[in-house]
Amino acid sequence: MTSFRLASLRTALVLIVLTVASLLGLGPAMAAGPPVSLGEVPVHTAPNAYGPGIWHHAKQGKTWYGSYRTFPDTSAYCIDAGKKSPLAKYFKDAKSEQVTSARTAWALHEYADSKSKDVQAALSAIARLDKTLPHDHKVPPQKPADLGKKFDAAAKHHQSILAEAKKYAGPYTLDVSLEPVVRMPVLEPHSPESSASPDSWASESTSDGAKTGSDPNEPGSPADNDKSADGKADKDKPKILGTPTDEATLTVSLTSASGTQVPDIPITLTTTGAKDAPKTLTTGAKAVTTTLTASAPGTLSVAAKATVAPQTVRIFEPTSGTRVQRVVTPDAPDTVAGKATLDLSSHPTVTTEISDQTPVPGETVTDEFTVSGLIGDHTVTVEHTLWQTGTAPVQGTKNDDAREIGSVTSKDVGNGTHTSGEVTVPEDFRGWLYFTETIAGDKATQEWKGIHGQPRETGFVPWTPSADTEAVLEGTQTHDEVAVTGLRPGSEAVITVTAYHVEDEPEQSAKPDGEELSVQDVTVVADKEGRAEISTEPIEMPVGWVTYVTTIEGSDVNEAWTSDWGVPAETVHRPPEEKPTTPPAPPEEPSTPPAPPEEPSTPPEQPSSTPAPPEQPAAPKPETPDKPESPPVAPVAETPAAPAPPAELPRTGTTGNGMLIGMGIVLVGLGTTVLLITGRSRDED
Secondary structure (H helix, E strand, O other), X not given: OHHHHHHHHHHXXXXXXXXXXXXXXXXXXXXXXXXXXXXXXXXXXXXXXXXEEEEEEEOOEEEEEEEEEEEOOEEEEEOOOOOEOOOHHHHOOOOEEEEEOHHHHHHHHHHOOOOOHHHHHHHHHHHHHOOXXXXXXXXXXXXXXXXXXXXXXXXHHHHHHHHHHHHHOOOOEEEEEEEEEEEOOOOOOOOXXXXXXXXXXXXXXXXXXXXXXXXXXXXXXXXXXXXXXXXXXXXXXXXOOOEEEEEEEEEEEEEOOOOOEOOOOEEEEEEEOEEOOOOEEEOOOOOEEEEEEEOOOEEEXXXXXXXXXXXXXXXXXXXXXXXXXXXXXXXXXXXXXXXXXXXXXXXXXXXXXXXXXXXXXXXXXXXXXXXXXXXXXXXXXXXXXXXXXXOOOOOOOOOOOOEEXXXXXXXXXOOEEEEOOOEEOOOOOOEEEEEEEEEOOEOOEOOEEOOOOOHHHXXXXXXXXXXXXXXXXXXXXXXXEEEEEOOOOOOEEEEEEEEEEEOOOOOOEOOOOOEEEEEEEEEEEOOOOOOEEEEOOOEEXXXXXXXXXXXXXXXXXXXXXXXXXXXXXXXXXXOOOOOOOOOOXXXXXXXXXXXXXXXXXXXXXXXXXXXXOOOOOOOOOOOOOOOOOOOOOOOOOOOOOOOOOOOOOOOOOOOHHHHHHHHHHHHHHHHHHHHHHHHHHHHHO
């Protein structure tokens, strides 16, 4: 009886020791392996078998929430909780199976290298609870939030990692796009011409084709992009406005399965057709952009590549041993790629300024022009045409009367400011002139045509009128006849005629002088030859000289003109009137007529010196009719009496009274002569 009691006590003591040793992880049970009900047993003989983690005591036994160092280069996580620890010796030459589980794969890829036991405990729970993976649990898996207070930090990591995995897990899309950088008109708009103009061109300039996406063969030209599924143009899709340049905007975005931008992922870039292009970019919370500059016309191409979290994990089966857990490891990272191409041609634009906006006929002008929009060192040939027009040019429209003066060519010009060759302005030119530029299109160059009437390209030569004038004096009034030439045909002009009075004859000068008598303004319209004529209203002409000054007022088309003062043709003279002299008073009539002169009693003696006529022989006298006797003549005195002197001297010059007196003297003299002859004849008888 006593022996039985002693044996019972010894047996009980041994059982107690074994139980305590088992609880402490001691004793032979470690080598032989725990019974199923005891769960996983820590292997103290392999201290490097475990990574960071936390032991959990479940009703079914202990289990490890953490990583294992089953493989030397990556962490492993058990998917069969409660089985034997997955020591490296059980997985010699083990092969893996690839299983897709994007969120678990993302979590293991992002956090497997963590040194935190709480993070590793959270990852172990994610792997054990992943329903997409196969499991043979002997200890039921639980969320860290259900494992007690010592798992509080692990529970927080478990929740945050799952939320991140839901947001950032793959599959991933790497979007790459290239868009041309366009230049919008600012300083000088390049507006389209009217449809009637031969130089008209489309105002909406679209870029060359851009192909985007991971498929380099994807259609991407504007013509394709603007078409709907039925092949017709999509009117709702906006077109690219403006002029493309040698720059393109590269846009890169990496999105997860949820459509979220994945930040902080390095992107490797391989670029052709650009100069000084970046080699890498880093993704952000939004799509990242950068500007590329093309090195030459042609195709600009960008290939992008990124390393991202895998969508799969690797499951390893043990190659030896029994009741050993299977483990899962993160798979190798994935690679995503994208590519974009953009066909770029030079889209040149030309801004110009004429060298002289008030050119002189007979001299030359040049085109100061600036070229932009050429890619790299690309050069082009620019044709410059100088136009003339008699009507004011309208920007963007070619006037009906526009005619070409001449043209010059600028060869091999690149971006920058240049000066064209010279074009001579005709000697007789009047009106507007301006340059237009043309760049021919080819595979590498978009055609350029300048428009008519750009203000900075336009010069103007005004019409230069003048006037021929003639001052007219009619009686005591004067007026001016004015003939204007050289006006712009059909234009209006105001003619101002000013009359000046001076006492002395004027000498021609540019400065007027004298008293202003009259100012008359007349508005005329020039005929098709640029001529107009006016006649001023007559004004009273004072004694002295009146000279006219004619002014043609300047306008936006006609220059001003003023004649000199004192031009002979514009000057008239009125002399002072002569004062009339007093006529002589008539002679006084006697109260009684004078007595006739007395006849002499004896005839006057003949001068003794008169010789007697020679005697002639008597000849027979023919019978002739008797002559009538002459009427008796009254005797006249030898010297007639002189007329009485006038009361005052007569005016000089011939007068009526003088003629009568002279005639009387002549008659008296004739009478005396007749009497003398008659008396001598009677004496001879």
